[in-house]
Amino acid sequence: MTTATQTHDLTALAISCTLKPSPQASSTDLMAQQVLDQLGEHGVAGSTVRAVDLDIRPGVETDMGDGDEWPTLRRLVREADIVVLATPIWLGHLSSVAQRVLERLDAELSETDDEGRPSMFGKVAVVAVVGNEDGAHAVSAAAFQALSDIGFTVPAQGATYWVGEAMQGTDYRDLEETPEPVAGTNGMVARNAAHLARLLTASPYPAG
Amino acid sequence: MTTATQTHDLTALAISCTLKPSPQASSTDLMAQQVLDQLGEHGVAGSTVRAVDLDIRPGVETDMGDGDEWPTLRRLVREADIVVLATPIWLGHLSSVAQRVLERLDAELSETDDEGRPSMFGKVAVVAVVGNEDGAHAVSAAAFQALSDIGFTVPAQGATYWVGEAMQGTDYRDLEETPEPVAGTNGMVARNAAHLARLLTASPYPAG
Amino acid sequence: MTTATQTHDLTALAISCTLKPSPQASSTDLMAQQVLDQLGEHGVAGSTVRAVDLDIRPGVETDMGDGDEWPTLRRLVREADIVVLATPIWLGHLSSVAQRVLERLDAELSETDDEGRPSMFGKVAVVAVVGNEDGAHAVSAAAFQALSDIGFTVPAQGATYWVGEAMQGTDYRDLEETPEPVAGTNGMVARNAAHLARLLTASPYPAG
Amino acid sequence: MTTATQTHDLTALAISCTLKPSPQASSTDLMAQQVLDQLGEHGVAGSTVRAVDLDIRPGVETDMGDGDEWPTLRRLVREADIVVLATPIWLGHLSSVAQRVLERLDAELSETDDEGRPSMFGKVAVVAVVGNEDGAHAVSAAAFQALSDIGFTVPAQGATYWVGEAMQGTDYRDLEETPEPVAGTNGMVARNAAHLARLLTASPYPAG
Numbered sequence: 001m002t003t004a005t006q007t008h009d010l011t012a013l014a015i016s017c018t019l020k021p022s023p024q025a026s027s028t029d030l031m032a033q034q035v036l037d038q039l040g041e042h043g044v045a046g047s048t049v050r051a052v053d054l055d056i057r058p059g060v061e062t063d064m065g066d067g068d069e070w071p072t073l074r075r076l077v078r079e080a081d082i083v084v085l086a087t088p089i090w091l092g093h094l095s096s097v098a099q100r101v102l103e104r105l106d107a108e109l110s111e112t113d114d115e116g117r118p119s120m121f122g123k124v125a126v127v128a129v130v131g132n133e134d135g136a137h138a139v140s141a142a143a144f145q146a147l148s149d150i151g152f153t154v155p156a157q158g159a160t161y162w163v164g165e166a167m168q169g170t171d172y173r174d175l176e177e178t179p180e181p182v183a184g185t186n187g188m189v190a191r192n193a194a195h196l197a198r199l200l201t202a203s204p205y206p207a208g
Numbered sequence: 209m210t211t212a213t214q215t216h217d218l219t220a221l222a223i224s225c226t227l228k229p230s231p232q233a234s235s236t237d238l239m240a241q242q243v244l245d246q247l248g249e250h251g252v253a254g255s256t257v258r259a260v261d262l263d264i265r266p267g268v269e270t271d272m273g274d275g276d277e278w279p280t281l282r283r284l285v286r287e288a289d290i291v292v293l294a295t296p297i298w299l300g301h302l303s304s305v306a307q308r309v310l311e312r313l314d315a316e317l318s319e320t321d322d323e324g325r326p327s328m329f330g331k332v333a334v335v336a337v338v339g340n341e342d343g344a345h346a347v348s349a350a351a352f353q354a355l356s357d358i359g360f361t362v363p364a365q366g367a368t369y370w371v372g373e374a375m376q377g378t379d380y381r382d383l384e385e386t387p388e389p390v391a392g393t394n395g396m397v398a399r400n401a402a403h404l405a406r407l408l409t410a411s412p413y414p415a416g
Numbered sequence: 417m418t419t420a421t422q423t424h425d426l427t428a429l430a431i432s433c434t435l436k437p438s439p440q441a442s443s444t445d446l447m448a449q450q451v452l453d454q455l456g457e458h459g460v461a462g463s464t465v466r467a468v469d470l471d472i473r474p475g476v477e478t479d480m481g482d483g484d485e486w487p488t489l490r491r492l493v494r495e496a497d498i499v500v501l502a503t504p505i506w507l508g509h510l511s512s513v514a515q516r517v518l519e520r521l522d523a524e525l526s527e528t529d530d531e532g533r534p535s536m537f538g539k540v541a542v543v544a545v546v547g548n549e550d551g552a553h554a555v556s557a558a559a560f561q562a563l564s565d566i567g568f569t570v571p572a573q574g575a576t577y578w579v580g581e582a583m584q585g586t587d588y589r590d591l592e593e594t595p596e597p598v599a600g601t602n603g604m605v606a607r608n609a610a611h612l613a614r615l616l617t618a619s620p621y622p623a624g
Numbered sequence: 625m626t627t628a629t630q631t632h633d634l635t636a637l638a639i640s641c642t643l644k645p646s647p648q649a650s651s652t653d654l655m656a657q658q659v660l661d662q663l664g665e666h667g668v669a670g671s672t673v674r675a676v677d678l679d680i681r682p683g684v685e686t687d688m689g690d691g692d693e694w695p696t697l698r699r700l701v702r703e704a705d706i707v708v709l710a711t712p713i714w715l716g717h718l719s720s721v722a723q724r725v726l727e728r729l730d731a732e733l734s735e736t737d738d739e740g741r742p743s744m745f746g747k748v749a750v751v752a753v754v755g756n757e758d759g760a761h762a763v764s765a766a767a768f769q770a771l772s773d774i775g776f777t778v779p780a781q782g783a784t785y786w787v788g789e790a791m792q793g794t795d796y797r798d799l800e801e802t803p804e805p806v807a808g809t810n811g812m813v814a815r816n817a818a819h820l821a822r823l824l825t826a827s828p829y830p831a832g
Contacts, residue, residue, distance in 0.1 A: 019475055021474075059435055059436075090476065090515070091345075091519065091522055092345030092346070092558075092561055093510075094509075095474075095515065096474065096515035099510075099511070103507065118780075118781075122780075134345050135342070137342050137343045138300070140772075141346065142509055142765055144772060144778065145761055145783075146507040146509065148764075148779075148783065149764075151780045152780060153780050154768065154772050154777065154778040155829075156745050156772065156776060156777050157742075157772060157775060158778075161342070163341075163342055165372050165387070166369055166370045166390065179373070179374070181374070184832075187832060188832060191829070195827070199823040199827055203819070205779075206815060208812060208815060260682055266644075266720065266721060267643055267644075268643065298684065298723070298726070298727045299774075300770065301723055302717075303727070304721075305720075307714070307719065307723050310714070310715050311714045311719070314714060328572070329572050330572075348564075352561055352564060352570065353553055353556045353716055354715040354716065356556075356560060356572065356575065357716070361612065362560065362564050363569055364536070364537050364538075364621060366564045366570075396624060399622060403622055404569065404621075407615040413571075413607070413608050413612075507761075508761030508765065550761050551758070551761045552758045552790065553715075553716030553762055554716070556716075557762065578789075578790045579758055579789070580789050581787070581803070582803070582805070583805035583806060583809065595789070
C-alpha cells in the first residue's frame with residue numbers, strides 16, 4: 001500500500017485520446033486517471049496529457065515542422081516507463097486522435113540506440129478504453145498490435161475498459177460508481193504494468 | 209404483416225455458429241430465430257442449421273472427403289437468397305465454428321458461373337452476434353469483410369447484436385425480454401436484407 | 417463500354433485519406449483515381465477530395481463550428497451515390513484521417529428523412545486500400561463495419577487493395593504498372609458498385 | 625550462440641494451427657520451427673504440436689469429455705514458459721484451429737493459484753503468422769488481445785510473419801530462402817521472448 005513516504009521510482013504517462021478538447025468533461029480522462037491512481041499505489045508517478053489539446057500534425061516523422069506539437073508529447077513519452085493509451089470508442093474503433101498518436105509513434109522504430117534497439121524497447125504499454133456500448137476488445141486488439149510493433153511490452157491482462165449494454169447511451173463518467181469488476185481490473189492492470197516495467201528497467205532487452 | 213397467404217418468394221438460411229451441440233439451449237440460436245422471424249414478415253422463408261452439429265472438416269475445398277459434412281450445409285447455402293451468419297463472441301472474436309464456415313465458403317470464390325461470377329454473387333449476408341459482454345463490432349467487422357470477399361452483399365446496417373455491460377455474465381437467452389433497440393434492429397436488418405435480396409434476384413450483378 | 421456520349425446517371429465521391437497534404441504525390445490518390453476511372457466506364461461521374469487538405473475538426477456533430485471544414489465534405493458525400501473510402505495503412509490500421517471521416521459520418525445516423533431513414537441509406541460504399549505491406553483486410557473489415565453501421569450498402573467484393581510482400585517498402589505509385597489482379601479487382605469493384613447504386617437509387621430501402 | 629553444452633532453462637511450445645493434418649507440408653509449421661530454432665539460441669528448448677491432429681472439441685471448459693484431446697495439449701501449454709501461437713491466415717483471419725485453441729485457453733482464466741493468479745500469468749506468448757497475401761497484422765491484433773486477456777505477456781515486437789504481395793498465391797514453404805527481414809524478425813522475437821520469460825520466471829507477477 002502507498003504511504004506518504006513511498007518512493008516513486010517509475011513514471012507513467014497517460015495519453016487521453018478523447019475527441020473533446022479541455023476543459024470539457026471526458027470519460028476517457030476519468031478512466032486514465034483511475035489507472036494512474038492505481039499505478040500510484042505501486043510506486044509509479046503519473047501524469048495525463050489530452051492529445052487533442054495539442055496540434056499533432058498528420059505524418060509519420062518525429063517532427064512534421066510548421067507548428068507541429070507532437071515533439072512536446074513525444075518528449076513525455078520518451079521519459080515515461082509506462083504508457084497508458086486511453087481512448088474512447090467511435091464506430092467500434094479507437095479514436096482518430098489515438099490513431100494519430102500511434103502514427104506518430106511509428107517513427108520511433110527508426111530511432112535506435114547505439115546497439116540498434118528501437119527507442120520504445122523497455123517501455124510497458126497498457127490500454128484503457130471507454131465507450132457507450134461495445135468495441136473495447138476491438139480497440140484493445142488494434143492498440144496491442146500497434147504498440148507491440150512499435151516496441152512496447154504488454155503485460156498480462158494489459159487492458160481495462162468499460163462499455164454499457166448494447167445500443168445504450170450512458171457515459172462512464174455518469175455512472176454513480178465505478179463497477180467493481182472495472183475497479184478490480186484497473187488495479188490488476190496497474191499492478192502488472194508496474195511489475196513488468198520494474199523488471200525491464202532493471203534488465204533491458206538485449207541487443208541483437 | 210405476415211398472413212397465412214403471404215407468398216414467400218425468397219429464402220434465408222441462418223447458420224448458427226454456437227459452440228454448443230443440439231439440444232443445448234443457445235443464445236445464438238435465439239437471435240438467429242428472431243432475425244428469421246422478422247424476415248418472415250418480409251416474404252422470406254427461413255430455416256436454421258446449427259453448424260456444430262455437423263462434422264465440418266478443416267480445409268478450404270468444397271468437399272474434404274472422408275465423412276466431411278460441409279457439402280450438406282453448402283447445398284443449403286447455395287439454395288438460399290439470404291445468409292444470416294449468427295455467432296457467439298469468444299475472446300472478442302467470432303467463434304471457431306463461424307471461422308470454419310467462412311473457411312469452407314472461401315472455396316466458392318473459385319466456383320464461378322458461365323460468365324465468371326463467383327457462386328455467392330447475388331446473395332445477401334447479414335450478421336447476428338451475441339455475447340455476455342463486448343465484441344460485437346469486432347465480430348461484425350471480421351464477418352462483413354470475409355463475406356464481402358466471398359461475394360455476398362451487405363445491406364445498410366447489416367448487423368444485429370446483443371452484449372451486456374462490460375465484464376458481466378448474463379446470457380441473451382436469459383433476458384426477461386428482448387431489449388427494444390435490439391428488436392428494432394432485428395426488424396431493420398431483416399427489412400433491408402429482404403429488399404436488397406429481392407433487387408439482386410431480379411437484377412443480378414453483370415459479368416465482367 | 418463507355419462512349420463519348422455515355423450518360424453519367426450516378427456520381428461517386430472518392431475520399432482520399434492519405435496523411436499527405438496536396439500537392440504531395442499519394443499512392444492512395446492514385447488508387448482512388450483508378451477506381452473512379454473504372455466507375456466512369458459504368459456511367460458514374462467521379463471526383464476526389466483529399467480529406468487532409470480540409471480542417472476537419474474532432475467531434476461527432478455534423479458541424480463542430482469554429483472553422484470546421486467538415487460541412488464542405490459532408491455536402492459532397494450527401495450528393496454522391498457512391499462513396500469510395502480510400503485510405504493508406506498505418507500500423508496495420510486505417511489512417512487517422514479516415515477514422516476522422518468515419519467519426520464525422522457517425523452523425524448521419526441521427527439525420528433521418530421523413531420516414532426515419534438515416535441519410536446514408538441508399539448510398540453504396542466501397543473501400544480502396546494501399547500500403548507498403550500487409551493490413552488491407554484489417555482496414556477493409558474496420559471500414560465495412562463502420563460504413564454499414566452508418567447506413568451504406570457494401571457490394572459483393574467491395575474492396576480493392578495493394579500491398580507489397582511482408583516487411584518491404586515499395587509504394588504503390590512507384591510500381592512500373594498496376595498489377596493485373598489489382599486492375600481486375602478495381603474493375604469488378606466499380607462494376608458491382610455501379611450496379612448496386614443504380615438498383616438502390618431506383619428502389620430505395622423501405623421505411624420501417 | 626548455442627553450443628552443445630548450453631543449458632536450456634526454459635521451454636517453448638509452438639502450437640501450429642494449420643488446417644492441414646500431418647504429414648502434409650505446412651508453411652505454418654515451417655515458420656513455427658524457425659522461431660523455435662531461434663529460441664534454441666537463447667536457452668529455450670522447444671517442441672511443436674499441430675493442433676489439427678488432435679480432436680479438440682468445441683467448448684470453453686478445460687475438458688469437454690467424450691474423447692476430447694484438448695487436455696493433452698493443455699498439459700503441454702501449462703508446462704511451457706513460452707507459447708508460440710503459429711497460424712495461417714484464412715479470409716484475413718486467424719484459422720478456425722487457432723480460434724479453437726484460444727477458446728479452450730479461455731478456461732484458464734478461472735484456473736487460479738492459491739493467490740488468485742490465473743494459470744497463464746507469467747508465461748510469454750508470441751505470434752507467428754503466414755499467408756499467401758495480407759492479413760498478418762489483423763491476425764496479430766486478434767491474437768495479442770486474446771492472449772493478453774488470458775494472462776500471457778507479449779514482448780516488444782512479439783510477432784513475426786510472412787505474406788506475399790497482394791492477390792498472389794505463393795506459399796512460404798516454397799520460397800527459395802527465408803527473406804532476410806523475416807529471418808531478422810524471427811531472431812528478435814525469440815530474443816525478446818526468452819529475455820522476458822526469464823525475467824517473469826525469476827520474478828512472478830505479484831498477487832493482488
